[in-house]
Amino acid sequence: xxxxxxxxxxxxxxxxLLASDLLATVCLDAGLDVKKSEVHGMAQRGGVxxxxxxxxxxxxxxxxxxxxxxxxVALEWAEALRWSAFLRPGGALIVDPVQIVPxxxxxxxxxxxxxxxxxDPPSTGGRGPQLCLIPAxxxxxxxxxxxxxxxxxLGALSTRLDFPPAAWEEAIRRLVPAAVVEANLRAxxxxxxxxxxxxxxxxxxxxxxxxxxxxxxxxxxxCKGCDICVRICPQDCLRLDSLGLVxxxxxxxxxxxxxxxxxxxxxxxxVGEEGGxxxx
Amino acid sequence: MMPxxxxxxxxxxxxxxxxxxxxxxxxxxxDRVAVVAGIxxxxxxxxxxxxxxxxxxxxxxxxxxxxxxxxxxxxxxxxITGDGDGLAIxxxxxxxxxxxNIDLLCLLFNNAVYGMTGGQVAPTTxxxxxxxxxxxxxxxxxxDACRLxxxxxxxxxxxxxxxxPLTLQHLCMEGLRHPGFAFIDVLSDCPEFFGRYNxxxxxxxxxxxxxRRTTAVGPxxxxxxxxxxxxxxxxPALPTGVLHRETRPEFTRLLLAQQGEGFP
Numbered sequence: 001x002x003x004x005x006x007x008x009x010x011x012x013x014x015x016x017l018l019a020s021d022l023l024a025t026v027c028l029d030a031g032l033d034v035k036k037s038e039v040h041g042m043a044q045r046g047g048v049x050x051x052x053x054x055x056x057x058x059x060x061x062x063x064x065x066x067x068x069x070x071x072x073v074a075l076e077w078a079e080a081l082r083w084s085a086f087l088r089p090g091g092a093l094i095v096d097p098v099q100i101v102p103x104x105x106x107x108x109x110x111x112x113x114x115x116x117x118x119x120d121p122p123s124t125g126g127r128g129p130q131l132c133l134i135p136a137x138x139x140x141x142x143x144x145x146x147x148x149x150x151x152x153x154l155g156a157l158s159t160r161l162d163f164p165p166a167a168w169e170e171a172i173r174r175l176v177p178a179a180v181v182e183a184n185l186r187a188x189x190x191x192x193x194x195x196x197x198x199x200x201x202x203x204x205x206x207x208x209x210x211x212x213x214x215x216x217x218x219x220x221x222x223c224k225g226c227d228i229c230v231r232i233c234p235q236d237c238l239r240l241d242s243l244g245l246v247x248x249x250x251x252x253x254x255x256x257x258x259x260x261x262x263x264x265x266x267x268x269x270x271v272g273e274e275g276g277x278x279x280x
Numbered sequence: 281m282m283p284x285x286x287x288x289x290x291x292x293x294x295x296x297x298x299x300x301x302x303x304x305x306x307x308x309x310x311d312r313v314a315v316v317a318g319i320x321x322x323x324x325x326x327x328x329x330x331x332x333x334x335x336x337x338x339x340x341x342x343x344x345x346x347x348x349x350x351x352x353x354x355x356x357x358x359x360i361t362g363d364g365d366g367l368a369i370x371x372x373x374x375x376x377x378x379x380x381n382i383d384l385l386c387l388l389f390n391n392a393v394y395g396m397t398g399g400q401v402a403p404t405t406x407x408x409x410x411x412x413x414x415x416x417x418x419x420x421x422x423x424d425a426c427r428l429x430x431x432x433x434x435x436x437x438x439x440x441x442x443x444x445p446l447t448l449q450h451l452c453m454e455g456l457r458h459p460g461f462a463f464i465d466v467l468s469d470c471p472e473f474f475g476r477y478n479x480x481x482x483x484x485x486x487x488x489x490x491x492r493r494t495t496a497v498g499p500x501x502x503x504x505x506x507x508x509x510x511x512x513x514x515x516p517a518l519p520t521g522v523l524h525r526e527t528r529p530e531f532t533r534l535l536l537a538q539q540g541e542g543f544p
Contacts, residue, residue: 224288226471231484262445263487265293266283 002032002162003056005064008150009083010075011100012049015150016040018175019073020051022154025171026163027055035062048079071160072129073153075136076100078116084129093129094156096136096149097197132156133197139190144183151176151184155191165192213274214256216248222268229260229269284328286321289475289483291442291468292389296325298445299358299387302452303331313356316345318370320362321396322389322468331358339370342377345384353532356456359386363404364394367423371403378434378461382531385455385462388425391470399473410477425465430524435460437524442468443490444520454522460530467493467518493518 006023010016017040027034038051052064066085071092074080080095087093101114121131134156136149143152151172158168169185176184216237225244235253238246238260246268248254254271261269286292303313314332317323318341326333332355336344345359359377366374366388377384392409394400399412404425408417429437436458440448448466455462469475469486480486 222283224283226289226483228289228484228487231488262297263294263443264297265286265290265483267293267297268283 004070005068006053006071007064007069007083007086008051008073009079010049014075016049016051019150019154020053021175022171023053026167029167030163032056033059035059037062071157073157075149087129091129092132092160094132094153097133098137134194135197139194140187143186143190145180148184148187151187152191155188156194159192214254215272215274216251216254217270218246219268220245222266224266228263232259232263281328285324287472289471291487292322294442294445295389295466295468298448299452301449306453306456308356314348315358315360316341317360318365320365322360322362323365325360339365340373342373346377346382349382349532357384359384361388363390364402367403367425375432378429378432380531381435381460381528383460388465389468390465391468393470393474395470395473399477426523429463434463435526435528436462438522439465439520441490441520443487
């Protein structure tokens with residue numbers, strides 16, 4: 001492929017920009033014209049990061065239009081679906097089916113249930129995209145660097161482009177921090193050899209460990225009613241009673257964050273998991 | 281013994297709790313930990329802990345602790361002092377303990393006022409704020425305890441907040457592990473005197489306001505590289521976290537080596 005448009009998407013911190021830099025470097029080394037455009041700076045808020053890479057003998061615009069991308073490399077499942085309309089018919093959708101729940105989709109802080117919807121994969125075959133599910137995070141972890149999922153997916157992408165593996169490895173050596181170059185090379189090889197996962201991707205996430213309940217124990221004899229715990233509790237579980245002492249009025253809302261326990265100057269509060277040992 | 285004598289909303293209890301969690305997480309033997317305290321609200325806390333304790337004279341906790349550490353070098357010695365106790369009455373003892381680099385952890389509970397004696401101006405009272413002995417506002421500029429300690433030669437200097445008890449616990453753990461004089465300036469609050477006189481609210485308001493007056497030096501403060509001295513001086517708000525760290529020969533070891541005795 002002497003020309004093409006690739007879209008790389010993910011969540012902040014997954015290495016979208018490094019992946020697009022690697023791809024651009026490989027293209028430049030092959031003597032092609034490359035243009036790249038990215039939405040970045042979202043990493044700190046866990047936001048979306050997207051990078052367009054277009055290459056060819058002569059590229060006029062860095063932006064990939066809807067329905068024009070030859071390949072979509074996605075580091076997260078929801079992001080893959082969000083951007084899948086940018087693929088041209090028959091384009092390659094290379095995706096790690098890992099699910100990262102954005103904070104805004106967290107429905108209940110106690111059980112960590114989320115509103116991350118169960119999403120069906122886009123229809124494949126015919127005019128649809130060629131879906132290629134790669135367990136990139138797991139492969140990267142096996143290669144020694146959990147954060148190299150981006151390079152694993154590049155490995156999978158490289159099998160669909162005309163550049164020789166040596167060119168990719170050279171780019172990795174040049175751009176990746178020296179301490180993790182070897183691990184990234186292993187991750188790249190793992191991505192090249194990876195067998196795509198069968199459909200469908202894992203279902204919606206469930207709360208780890210099921211529903212947890214917490215018990216807040218207050219030693220009233222030590223409480224001086226300073227109001228710190230009442231004001232600090234993010235779930236509004238505590239209240240001062242008519243005597244000015246703390247009472248646990250809504251124990252069912254407790255998420256076990258222990259802020260009240262940590263910030264009680266009088267050692268009067270202990271938070272424990274219900275059923276566990278609570279020392280009063 | 282409990283409840284302790286501190287006023288409602290006083291941050292000292294939070295700091296003590298963080299220190300106890302630090303000692304517990306390092307799995308130190310309580311019988312081999314000594315807490316030395318001077319006089320003041322903060323120093324009263326030595327009476328509530330189940331370690332070896334020494335309640336010393338006003339401002340002299342670092343001096344007593346130096347003697348104790350030299351006599352029993354195997355003990356982990358923690359000095360609990362306040363801003364008045366440590367920086368005014370005992371200012372000399374504190375800077376000389378830092379200069380010698382003797383292996384102590386010194387926690388300075390900084391509530392910007394003399395709480396126990398009725399709210400007099402302390403060396404850390406901010407300029408312009410009111411106290412019983414400064415009804416028109418304090419005309420003196422305050423000490424920055426951390427810069428003082430860096431200048432005096434302390435080899436580990438940090439600042440923590442009562443508002444951030446987990447970070448404070450990590451700072452205490454770093455300080456306890458540090459072989460040399462470790463100093464932590466802990467911002468606490470005095471709602472009864474400082475807060476009431478300056479209309480800063482009660483315990484919760486004072487505690488929450490700590491975040492506004494400070495800037496953290498990195499999120500995992502204790503693991504971050506130290507801030508350079510010049511940056512400490514120009515930082516807009518009080519910096520928190522590990523501000524200085526260096527390696528220098530420790531005093532007890534030097535003295536024992538001089539006497540030809542091995543370190544136990």
